Amino acid sequence: MKILSAQDIRSLEQQTEIKQQLSEAALMERAGRLLFGELQNVFGECRCKAEILCGFGNNGGDGLVLGRLLHEAGHEVTIYLVEHDHYSNDNLINQKRLRESGVEIVNINKDSILAFSEKSIILDALFGYGLSRLLDESWTPLIQQINSANNRIFAIDIPSGLLADEHTPPDAPVVKAERTYTLAFVKLALLLPAYGAFVGDFVLLDIGLDQDALHEIDTKNYYSTLDDVKKMAKPLGKFSHKGTFGHAVIAGGSYGSIGAVVLASRAALKTGCGLVSSYVPQCGYQIMQSTVPEALVKTDSADRVISNFAPELLQARSIAVGMGLGRAQQSQEALHQFLKDLDKLDHPPKLLLDADALNILSLHKEWLNLLPSFSILTPHPKELQRLIGEWENDFDKLQKASAWSAKYQQILVIKGANTVIIFPDGQLHFNSTGNPGMATAGAGDVLSGIIGSLLAQGYAPKDAAILGVFLHGLAGDCAAKTIHQKSITASDLIEHLSDAWRYLLS
Numbered sequence: 001m002k003i004l005s006a007q008d009i010r011s012l013e014q015q016t017e018i019k020q021q022l023s024e025a026a027l028m029e030r031a032g033r034l035l036f037g038e039l040q041n042v043f044g045e046c047r048c049k050a051e052i053l054c055g056f057g058n059n060g061g062d063g064l065v066l067g068r069l070l071h072e073a074g075h076e077v078t079i080y081l082v083e084h085d086h087y088s089n090d091n092l093i094n095q096k097r098l099r100e101s102g103v104e105i106v107n108i109n110k111d112s113i114l115a116f117s118e119k120s121i122i123l124d125a126l127f128g129y130g131l132s133r134l135l136d137e138s139w140t141p142l143i144q145q146i147n148s149a150n151n152r153i154f155a156i157d158i159p160s161g162l163l164a165d166e167h168t169p170p171d172a173p174v175v176k177a178e179r180t181y182t183l184a185f186v187k188l189a190l191l192l193p194a195y196g197a198f199v200g201d202f203v204l205l206d207i208g209l210d211q212d213a214l215h216e217i218d219t220k221n222y223y224s225t226l227d228d229v230k231k232m233a234k235p236l237g238k239f240s241h242k243g244t245f246g247h248a249v250i251a252g253g254s255y256g257s258i259g260a261v262v263l264a265s266r267a268a269l270k271t272g273c274g275l276v277s278s279y280v281p282q283c284g285y286q287i288m289q290s291t292v293p294e295a296l297v298k299t300d301s302a303d304r305v306i307s308n309f310a311p312e313l314l315q316a317r318s319i320a321v322g323m324g325l326g327r328a329q330q331s332q333e334a335l336h337q338f339l340k341d342l343d344k345l346d347h348p349p350k351l352l353l354d355a356d357a358l359n360i361l362s363l364h365k366e367w368l369n370l371l372p373s374f375s376i377l378t379p380h381p382k383e384l385q386r387l388i389g390e391w392e393n394d395f396d397k398l399q400k401a402s403a404w405s406a407k408y409q410q411i412l413v414i415k416g417a418n419t420v421i422i423f424p425d426g427q428l429h430f431n432s433t434g435n436p437g438m439a440t441a442g443a444g445d446v447l448s449g450i451i452g453s454l455l456a457q458g459y460a461p462k463d464a465a466i467l468g469v470f471l472h473g474l475a476g477d478c479a480a481k482t483i484h485q486k487s488i489t490a491s492d493l494i495e496h497l498s499d500a501w502r503y504l505l506s
């Protein structure tokens, strides 16, 4: 699914109104009805109280529609409308409709003192994507009153004060919502960790914008949904044999960190490649044989660390390297030699680098030029920082990571909530699956195994990265159905890969 800028959303809304021959404020009515449906789910059977703060643009208009529908359904509604000398047209239409339905509008300004009632739900419809610059501090008193209320707070489209496509500094006045009901498209800011505390969880509501017009709009930013990923996943063929699904090498481990290779190898097998060879230092031999009997185990000549990547590893279709590797001098040299060997091949295996392989590369940036193009690097934020340097904010991070990806022609998988995958052509793909329970030791090793396996199965690096990240998150979501998020372990993710595949391929 495309992620559009505020400007492109506006233009698409205008085109939709023309193509679908919509009457005035019809899209706003659609948005309001969807919001109303969501709130009915929250309220359940109860008659509830909603206090809706409406601004002077179309975001405020959404709040007005919602207020009317809630009132008509028998809920108690208070509408606070920010006084202004220029309301948007659809806002005015809905002020009138609201009054006609019998709801009184309370005019407020930035300095008004609001007494929210104890049990009401606050709905924030002050500003949406139309915010074109930061709110100045004259808005702070109003926004602070909302944020310090003990009520549940839901934002409409985007928490007011948050810019959709640019950085919002932490001291700017922004509503802190428990949940954001976002309309038509996910806005970029909703996906970035720095703004998570304002956005809460978000729910995307499809207001039926014109698909043909959408097709014409170019973007570099995408949000990977189930429908998108379903198209990539290849089902099993009747005549498949283990050769069909390819041979993945999982190479890494050091004394005390063999578990990383165990997890990645098991994840690779559960993701469906035909054969896994695990390459570990000698101290890992028995561990591997007893915990992953399905894998072929090859060992390094050294006991505790990897000192040389055996040349026969290069015959596999994919190699995932770095999990639990450590940064011993011998392992650094081994990685260097390995990259030089790969560089000599016309058709090198598809490569994934994780964990200490990334840290070693950060110590020797000149080796980056040896990486085959379109290798997949899976840093968590700290590893990314070592690789590409510091960034000022989350938007700057995306920009710097994109420039790095283009410079080295490598794919970056930046792990976290809404993991983002950055491609050398500038495309960004944000993931939609996963939950906070997955922030657990070894989850990254599992991801490396999954992507390594998909590469071995013949998926192109781009698809392997997008599909692998999605599957990994989906396995976490499947696990969370029976296991509390606090208790999810990396092994649980592996155990739920089967459910994830079933869901994806059904």
Ligand SMILES: NC(=O)C1=CN([C@@H]2O[C@H](COP(=O)(O)OP(=O)(O)OC[C@H]3O[C@@H](n4cnc5c(N)ncnc54)[C@H](O)[C@@H]3O)[C@@H](O)[C@H]2O)[C@@H](O)CC1
Binding pocket: 010, 013, 014, 027, 028, 031, 055, 056, 057, 058, 059, 060, 061, 062, 088, 126, 127, 128, 129, 130, 131, 132, 133, 134, 135, 136, 156, 157, 158, 183, 207
């Ligand atoms: N256009 C449409 O067809 C639809 C729009 N929708 C809603 O409309 C919203 C966008 O509406 P608008 O474009 O009217 O804008 P907003 O309602 O987000 O903002 C209102 C006004 O704030 C002003 N403004 C911008 N930055 C400011 C600042 N720093 N300080 C003070 N004022 C500032 C702008 O001039 C704008 O007119 C969406 O977020 C969504 O909620 C939905 O109703 C769906 C349909």
Ligand SMILES: [K+]
Binding pocket: 059, 124, 125, 126, 127, 128, 155, 156, 157, 158, 159, 160
């Ligand atoms: K809002």
